[in-house]
Amino acid sequence: MIKKRVAVLISGRGSNMAALIEAARDAGFPAEIALVLSNRPAAAGLELARAAGIATVVVDHAIQGPDREAFERAMQAVLEANRIELICLAGFLRLLTPWFVRRWHERMINIHPALLPAFKGLDTHARALAAGVKIHGASVHFVVPEMDAGPIIAQGAVAVADDDDAATLAARVLTIEHRIYPAALALLAAGRVTVVDGRCRTEGASGAAGHLIVPPI
Ligand code: GRF
Numbered sequence: 001m002i003k004k005r006v007a008v009l010i011s012g013r014g015s016n017m018a019a020l021i022e023a024a025r026d027a028g029f030p031a032e033i034a035l036v037l038s039n040r041p042a043a044a045g046l047e048l049a050r051a052a053g054i055a056t057v058v059v060d061h062a063i064q065g066p067d068r069e070a071f072e073r074a075m076q077a078v079l080e081a082n083r084i085e086l087i088c089l090a091g092f093l094r095l096l097t098p099w100f101v102r103r104w105h106e107r108m109i110n111i112h113p114a115l116l117p118a119f120k121g122l123d124t125h126a127r128a129l130a131a132g133v134k135i136h137g138a139s140v141h142f143v144v145p146e147m148d149a150g151p152i153i154a155q156g157a158v159a160v161a162d163d164d165d166a167a168t169l170a171a172r173v174l175t176i177e178h179r180i181y182p183a184a185l186a187l188l189a190a191g192r193v194t195v196v197d198g199r200c201r202t203e204g205a206s207g208a209a210g211h212l213i214v215p216p217i
Helices: 015-024 044-051 068-081 098-103 124-131 166-189
Strands: 004-010 031-038 056-058 086-089 108-112 135-142 152-159 193-196 199-202
Touching: 004 015, 004 044, 004 166, 015 031, 015 044, 015 086, 015 166, 031 044, 031 068, 031 166, 044 056, 068 098, 086 166, 108 166, 124 135, 124 166, 135 166, 152 166, 152 199
Parallel strands: 004 031, 004 086, 031 056, 086 108
Antiparallel strands: 108 135, 135 152, 193 199
16 A cells, blocks of 8 residues: 655644554554644644654744745745645644645645534634533544635534533543544545535445434433
8 A cells, every 4th residue: 555645734732643643553544644844843742743753844934934925835845855745734823825725735634623614713612612502523624725614524523511611622522633633634545535516525434423412312
């Protein structure tokens, strides 16, 4: 099997990155994490990646100055030099310009801690609690120029408990993130995802998933 070469782009702690690295250790996983790129030199995830034996690189947006495209051209050069085929954004806190996004059309995915299209943007868990939703979760989607939009590849849901606060809810959603991100990357890398009219179809995914009813009634 020829594995797709993946770069994981991070800005912080890198727990999703670590989940991707762990899953990709499996001989049958259709992608290899060839590079971890951070825009922040202090990102804790860089240490985790190095400890796992993954090549790391910092493209510091602060050094690149206010010119977004100069930063992105620097990233693009690194990605090309490493023969990267797919990008996973994993807590990467930079908005990307259409210039960069178009270059990676249907080859760049992101994980968002909410059931899109609900709760785009930041502070998703606090906003989900404020809205009183009973089911919350995470989404893996293709990146398009509009933030937190783009065809959804996979979603996972969790129950919201009456006594949840943003921290407990975030922790529960994170466990789902760590399951669905590697699974979605595997689908993409294996060529099992096609986008038709803005919706993803998954080849070979059959059977209905169970119900989640909250509260359990
Ligand atoms: C995750 O909640 C992810 O959904 C969001 O940013 C957070 C990153 O966490 N995009 P980590 O760096 O992967 O631990």
